[in-house]
Every structure is written in structure tokens, then in C-alpha cells.
Amino acid sequence: MTTTNQAQTAVEKLAPLILQRADPHIYRHSDGYYYFTASVPQYDRIEIRRATTIAGLAEAAPKDVWTKPDSGPYSELLWAPELHFNEGAWYVYFAAAPSRDIKDDLFQHRMYCVRNQNANPLEGEWEFMGQIDTGIDSFCLDATTFTHKGQLYYLWAQKDKEIRGNSNLYIAPMSNPWTIAGTPVMLSKPEYDWEIERFWVNEGPSVVKRNGRIFISYSASGTGIEYAMGLLWADENADLLDPASWTKSKEPVLQSCLEHGIYGPGHNSFTVSEDGEGVMLVYHARTYTEIIGDPLWNPDRHTFVKPLRWDDQGMPVFGRPSIA
Structure with a gap:
């Protein structure tokens, strides 16, 4: 490979897949299409795009499928x-806040x-x-759903007024794709130093099943350069509603990389590689650190995609942002 081609490959590895799309979610369906949705910078609608390849999502035309009402x-x-495709139909799960002075009362979201x-x-x-x-x-x-052994589960982030911080992670079974059936169980709360930078946060959970x-x-801390990802895991035969079934990593599994110029990686999802094996x-991240004002309102959280590796013990290896 020539030096020019090597440089081009390095740039491609560092390049976002889709610009200005935070909280990205890619799902590969049985129809052979990849489906993409994410937060838009205006926070005013839900858009979906699809393509037969992951790279194709970058050029696919987004379609606005649901727009917020004017009030309520x-x-x-x-x-x-x-x-998500649950029990024969498509569902989009999203958080939204009531119409009020959101600048003075920002964190009033509920899930719909x-x-x-x-x-x-x-x-x-x-x-x-x-x-x-x-x-x-x-x-x-930040709700997600997954099915295990025939049971549909709801997994999300929520504030407990008795626990310090903005949000913890909870799980509950569902009786149908829009109804929880059971008492929520807390799986994780912000506790380590890397989870409590600027804000005490556990949010953005996503599930992958592999190696038993x-x-x-999940993601933790504020939404700037301090944003980082953590990991919980349980045996596939364990009681998923028992907090004791879960182990929590004491260290982040993905965080800002100054060398590569990728900052605040997080709010990830998992999808299947095009060969169906990997x-x-x-995830989203920024490519600069000098953010003016509140990072939440900065539109430059871009969508990145990279392979997830596995070690000899069957554990995922996240590596560094944007490097395959």
C-alpha cells in the first residue's frame, strides 16, 4: 500500500459515518436493510433512514416519520x-419533555x-x-428493548430522588411492547470517579449477547469530553431481574482519545456486520473540545461505527474511538 493510500485509510477510519446525529441507533432487520435513527440537532422530530449497507446509510435520504406536537x-x-421490531410491529421509543420554559426546567422528560x-x-x-x-x-x-428466552425486557435510565445524580439504569419485563409488567430493578448508579464528572449520570444502555x-x-458523566462508556454483564442463564446477577466494570471501556481527536464517545448501540458474523x-462523539455554551446544545456530536473485538475470555474489547 502506498503512503497516500495509507493516509487515506487512516482518515476514513477517523471519519464519522453521519454528521450531527447524536444517540445513534442502527438496527439490521430480516428484510436485509439497516435502519438508522438518532437525535436530530433541533430535537423536534423522529427521522429514519435505511440502506442495504452500513456505509449506505450516510447517503440514504432520511424520512421524518413523527413530529412533536406544538404543546403538551x-x-x-x-x-x-x-x-425496534417487537412482536410483529415497528416501535420507536423516545424521551420528550413538556412544553414549558425548558431552559429553567430542563430535566422533565418521560418516555413514550x-x-x-x-x-x-x-x-x-x-x-x-x-x-x-x-x-x-x-x-x-434512553430506553431500549431486548428479548431473551422469549421475554421482552425494557431497559432505561431514570432519576431516583433518594439517590444523588441525574439517572440510574433500570430493567423490567414487558407484557407488550408499550407496557411494563413488574417492578423496575436498578442495575447501576453513578459511583466511580469517571461516572460523576460534571454530572452524576448512568444513561444510554444498549444490549449485545455473545459468548454465553x-x-x-452505558454512558456516564456529562456530555462533553468527560463522557465515557461503561459495561455490565451477566450469564445468559442468570435471573436478569436480580441485581446480583450483574457484574460492573470499575473502569470505562471507551473514553475520549486525544491522540485521535475523538472526544466524548458514548450513547452507543450495537448492530450486525454485513457478513452477519461480527x-x-x-456511537456518537465530537471531533473538537472547544464547545461554546452547554454541550447539550452543540450539534456536532457525529455518528461513528467501528468493529467490536473480543478477547480470549469472551469479553468485548472496545478499543479506542474510531480506530478499527
């Missing part, structure tokens, strides 16, 4: 939508979902299914 309890700050029963989620009608009631009336966000274990990645890590 879910009319501001649509955050972190995730598209919409449903589309068409085979192609870019077509058909999206039906508002309402709030996902966790039984806890407090700030919550279930892994939950796992791809999808």
Missing part, C-alpha cells in the same frame, strides 16, 4: 429515539413510544402509543 407533555426536546404495523417503517402510519409508565414519576430517558453472556453498555459498535 411530549412537545419539547425529543431525545434518543430507538427503532409510537408504532407502525407496516412492513416498511418508512411507509404506513405511525400511531402514538402513549407514555411508558415505569411506576416512578421522575425524569427518565448478556452485555449492557458486531459493530455504533
Whole structure:
């Protein structure tokens, strides 16, 4: 390989897949398409795009499938939508805040979902299914779902007024894709130094199953350069609703890399490689540190994708941001 080609390859490895899309979620469906959704900088709508390859998502035309109402309890700050195919229909789970002075009362989000029963989620009608009631009336966000041994689970971040910080991680079984059936169980709270920089946060959980274990990645701390990812794991035959079944890494598994110029990696999802064998890590990050104002309102959190590696013990190796 020539020096020019080597330099070009290095740049491609560092380049975002999609610009200005935070909280990215990529799902490969049985129809052969990859589906992508994420927070848009305006926080005002849900968009979906699809392509037959991961790289193709960058050029795929996004379609706005749901737009926030002008007022009401879910009319501001649509955050972190995730598209899932559960029990024969498409669902998007998202956080939204009520219409009020959001600058003075920012963290008032609750979780909601919409449903589309068409085979192609870019077509058909999206039906508002309402709030996902966790039984806890407090700030919550970043829900995901996964099925294990025939049971659908809901996994999300929520504030407990008795615990210091913005949010902890919870899990609960579901009776259907929009209803929790059971008492929420807390799996993790901010406790290590790298989880409490600027804000005390555990959020953005995502699930990957491999090597006889279930892994939950999550993000911690503020949304600037300090943002980093952690990991929980449990045996696939364990009781997932028992906190004792889960082990938590004491160190972050992915964090800012000054050498590569990638900062604040986090709020990831996992998808399948195009050969169907590997796992791809999808996450957002910034490419500079000098952020003016609140990092939350900065639009330059970009979507990155890289392969997830595995060590001899069957544990995931996240490596450094944007380097394969």
C-alpha cells in the first residue's frame, strides 16, 4: 500500500459515518436493510433512514416519520429515539419533555413510544402509543428493548430522588411492547470517579449477547469530553431481574482519545456486520473540545461505527474511538 493510500485509510477510519446525529441507533432487520435513527440537532422530530449497507446509510435520504406536537407533555426536546421490531410491529421509543420554559426546567422528560404495523417503517402510519409508565414519576430517558428466552425486557435510565445524580439504569419485563409488567430493578448508579464528572449520570444502555453472556453498555458523566462508556454483564442463564446477577466494570471501556481527536464517545448501540458474523459498535462523539455554551446544545456530536473485538475470555474489547 502506498503512503497516500495509507493516509487515506487512516482518515476514513477517523471519519464519522453521519454528521450531527447524536444517540445513534442502527438496527439490521430480516428484510436485509439497516435502519438508522438518532437525535436530530433541533430535537423536534423522529427521522429514519435505511440502506442495504452500513456505509449506505450516510447517503440514504432520511424520512421524518413523527413530529412533536406544538404543546403538551411530549412537545419539547425529543431525545434518543430507538427503532425496534417487537412482536410483529415497528416501535420507536423516545424521551420528550413538556412544553414549558425548558431552559429553567430542563430535566422533565418521560418516555413514550409510537408504532407502525407496516412492513416498511418508512411507509404506513405511525400511531402514538402513549407514555411508558415505569411506576416512578421522575425524569427518565434512553430506553431500549431486548428479548431473551422469549421475554421482552425494557431497559432505561431514570432519576431516583433518594439517590444523588441525574439517572440510574433500570430493567423490567414487558407484557407488550408499550407496557411494563413488574417492578423496575436498578442495575447501576453513578459511583466511580469517571461516572460523576460534571454530572452524576448512568444513561444510554444498549444490549449485545455473545459468548454465553448478556452485555449492557452505558454512558456516564456529562456530555462533553468527560463522557465515557461503561459495561455490565451477566450469564445468559442468570435471573436478569436480580441485581446480583450483574457484574460492573470499575473502569470505562471507551473514553475520549486525544491522540485521535475523538472526544466524548458514548450513547452507543450495537448492530450486525454485513457478513452477519461480527458486531459493530455504533456511537456518537465530537471531533473538537472547544464547545461554546452547554454541550447539550452543540450539534456536532457525529455518528461513528467501528468493529467490536473480543478477547480470549469472551469479553468485548472496545478499543479506542474510531480506530478499527
